[in-house]
Amino acid sequence: MRIAFAVNGTRGDVQPAAVLAHRLAERGHDVILGIPPNLGDAIAGSGMHVRRLGLDTQAQLDHVSRARAAAGRDPIKLQRMLAEVRDLGWAEIVGDMAGVVEGADVVVTGFTTEQVAAMYALRAAIPVISLHHAPIRPNLSVGPLPAIGARSTSLNRLQWALADRALTAMTRRRDRELAGRVGGVPDDGPGWTRVRRAPGADIQAYDPMFAVHDDPVWDRDSRRRPRPVVGFLDIPGRLRQRMGSQMRGTASADVMSWIGRGEPPVYVGFGSMPLRDPAAVVGIVEWACRSVGRRALICAGWNRVDDMAAAVCDTSVVQVVDSIDHAVLARCAVVVHHGGAGTTAATLRAGVPSVVCWFSSDQPFWGAEVSRLGVGVSLRFRKLDAMRLAAGLRASLDPACVERARAMPSALVGAQQAADHAADVVESSVRPMRIVA
Template identity: 30%
Template sequence: MLITMLSTGTRGDTQPFIALGIELKKKGYRVRIAASQSYRQLVEGYGFEYAPMRGDVAKILESGVVKDADNPFKFFTSLNFKNDDLTELMIGGQEDMHKACEGADAIVYHPGATLGYFVAKEMGIPSILASPFPMTPTKEYPAIIFYDRLRLGKTVNKLTHHIFEKGFWKMANMGVKKYWVQRYGQLPKGFSNPYPKQRTASHPTITSLSPSVFPVPADWPQHVYSFGYWFIEDQSEYKPSKEVEDFLREGEPPVYIGFGSVGDKAHASESTEMVIRALKQNGKRGIINAGSGMQERENTEDILFIKSVPHEWLFPQLSAVVHHGGAGTTAAALRSGVPQVVIPFGNDQFAWGRRMVELGVSGGSIPRKELTTDKLADAITLTQSSAVKEKARELGGKVRAENGALKSADLIHKTIENYYSKERN
């Protein structure tokens, strides 16, 4: 049987699908992953069928078209759909996703790829909403983009989830609408927000999230699940460069600093200077990820610049992880059992920053706009306190023991098995 996965985001959105796909392959499924061209090598490297998608997300993010939203309502206007690349992603990408679903027996889709729900309905097959953040309303905590805001009680908490759900659907439905009308001359039957409908036996929701980080709410309905993060557990085949290997071996565990694919390219030089000064103030060695938010420089005895090293392999060997607060990087830092510092730029990053502080595993959450050398140096110092190190170690152990990808694959297998056995009967 073939399972198609639709990923629409960055590497941090695509990599959990690979982890889930590895577990599904072990159960005998064929797995096809639709993702941006930037991630073709990553997908094929793990032996999956790769389905190309027009509109390269990595290049779009680097272009500066996508604006980081530093408040909840800016999140819904952070994309400029007049841009040619985004139009291609919106229409061409939908067509590519539809093609990737041909012949599938089930569809697993990211919240940004709502086409998956309507194609599954059209084909009469199960669909699984696979979200990197909680998408289902609850009274227990606010929606992810409201999490770092003023708390106004349980009723308002639930209201923020409904606002987030409707706003996210408004963003996600533009491409589906245009593509479907272009192809069929009309909207899909029953065209409306799919997220609330994705809570049935044949259309469940699974969140790639640790219940040790956000406990499963008591008021979540049936068929919404959160078993743990989806990690690529086996890194034994990864071989680092001699440069990385030597740097790690030749001194105390360094601090990692990386601002992901959404880093502020315009201030990359300033960010790099700030980071180097903060490391010097602490007498710390550093590994700097020279992505869009940082500028590559000459390596020194105490500073190594890298481009791409798997977080699951690298992070456990460090003394602290300083990052932008992307869901995937936060998860990898938690798994490593190493303290962290979050420098949020926008969107859901503020939520992860606040939650890490609440859990006691972080030296602080400092919005990028407020970052200074002294603040960063102080936060790194705090990560080395015995209390933070112990909390990080303890939570890391819990996260590693959850086996989220395996349990999620079991649920998907059960969903498919039940669906097709009922169909046969």
Template identity: 30%
Template sequence: MKIGMQTWGSHGDIRPLLALAEGLQAAGNEVHLVITCVDSAVYEEFVSVHGVRVSVLASPVLLPVQQERIAEFAYGIRNPFTQMASILGLCFAPVEDIMFAAAQRLVAESDVLIGHFFMHPLQIAAERAGKPYVSVVLSHSTIPSAFKHPAGLPFLGKTGHRLLWELTRLLLNRALGHYPNRLRRQLGMPPAKDIMTGVWLSESLTLLGVSPQLCQAQPDWQASVRVCGFLDMPNLDIEGVIPAALRAFLDAGEAPVYMSFGSWMPRDPGGQARALRLLTEAAHRAGCRAIIQSHSAQDCGFVSDQQILYIPTAPHHLIFPHCRAVVHHGGAGTTQSATLAGKPSIVVAHIGEQEHWGGELRRLGIGAKPARRRSVTAAALARRIADVLASPSMAAKAGAMAAAMKNEDGVAEAVRLVMERFGPAGSSQAA
């Protein structure tokens, strides 16, 4: 098949789609992946192992100074719907028309379309052309169920949950519905009835790229939603390797705690210095060695020593296995990478979805009580780190979960589901 794919976001939104594209290409398909990266132009250098055609579009969306202003603005907003609308307005809307034009070209050349669940331009173009569309969802927090509270709180009863999801649906459509509906009007299409079930999920096939160790399918999910597992892949050349200084630091003492806010780490000197002070003081208070990921710590006045090493970047799946625990922002990719490495997490959430992941890790017994970036102090973060490091049971649970995840192959399962549904056998059965 000719398969067109499109994604938008940071590294955590792009890597899973790259992994799936490689798997589909290796299975004999002709894959074209269009990438729009919010904060980097690094994918211009990407070379596919299996020959995937990769096009990079309007990347980076934001300059470093814009990234910092938006990040600080976003994690200061308490209302999750306002927060999500603000992020889309600042990071998605400026390139929406460019991505929509690319989506229509992609649809014209493809048999099947696969998109990141935020990629309503591709979903609309595929629907207009009458071509099958697959949504890739990276978190189960947005899939309605009477068996689950929308905010991940304790069970309140199915009736209560239905009412809360209806309220969530109403507020979400009010905050975000104008985005897909503006493009639908351009093509003479009726407005979308619901963002969650009509745009983010596909009635044909929705791939939930989350390990079944972290997420169980709910009885009332629509039949098209399939938990395929973590969409992981081997180390990419653009991600680099473990540098000599990092290897020497690991060999020089006890295993450290890795600390990273990922794409949410500020790039401007002032914001970066504040984040570095928070993480550095927390590490000192917790009495642990630490690796702190920062774009330019030395320019902010922070110098590595025997207790703390500051690095600009490191491939997570290579470094996490050498650490005792991971302090991170709670992105879907980082969460699953830390869990796959068998390490407990301390989540410092910047936005609502990250709070969801922090809550899930705590529920599973492999994470501390999540903190919020807008209010966390070094003392509070240090207490969470110390509690995690002093818990053999948490380390054991994380190790057991990692062992189970290593038996999974999310990409292979996702490829199987796509081929089963849309490949020659699936197409003939549908006909």
């Protein structure tokens, strides 16, 4: 079977897809993996055919960050900035998609690329599988904007209705252009409705303990397009060493030695989230960690290491690295992170408490779930200061919180089981197509 993966985004988007792609390749399938060019080297040598899909996402995020800073709070400039950001990289994804999915029996994609992938899949009469890292289809439990929150099912229903209208308005023009370019696709509504009606499935790539249950809206739509909850897709040991450092991170002997020279440190990392003032963040972290008597291991991620390291006064207390292997998390006392699904999963599997400092997207959802389980606290990054971070660290270091976190690894679906379940879903999707009305 020829299986095409078309995934755009950051490490958190690409890594689960790469894990599933690798498992399918192990089963003997011909796997094509379309990912951003800046992450291609991280997958090279893993036994899959890697092709370019879209722009360099690190450069793209840097551009968005600069555009937001330039717009400030001016409403006209903000509107222009949003219009520019909305279409940034779209043409490149559309252009690259045809080469990635050509000749495929099934297409596996992510949320940011599923509209484009579904168009090509429908034209080729093949199923499309979406990988979701949180509940992102209409339901009464979780709204489309978790940062806003909702205390009632009616408010969540309203949020989804407004989100659907907004998405239709934002994508109508480019959706029509895409349909014309692809050709052979019936004009039966916005692109996102095609995805929700397309043959295939929406794989929920997170643990069942976070799934939507007993929800009439979710259950109704799941009958049309299945949404199996498989568990977190993590890098297995046999693949970890074959992936480049951009995907798995690094753990140098110097870092491991530094960790071993004292009590377990606090890990701090915000992944691909751009920090306006990295040096200020280092200062906040250093003060908060000193106040609780802990050292800090800071992973710069996609921010400039030099800017962060310049603020470090005492390297015996603070260490700054450019990337880190998530395997290191198990040797830390607390993990301070942005609440990305991948980092949240890695922290839960490590059995370590979290302080989630969320920015946007599904991150507030994961922060709320960490808080609900009593394995950490949730803060909004925009409001982060030394006092709030110190309070979050104290709460996470509480023995009861630590004990609950230690119990999490055994409660989660195993990584191998999750990958096998997801692979089964992809394989079973290849059958005669039927458009669901």
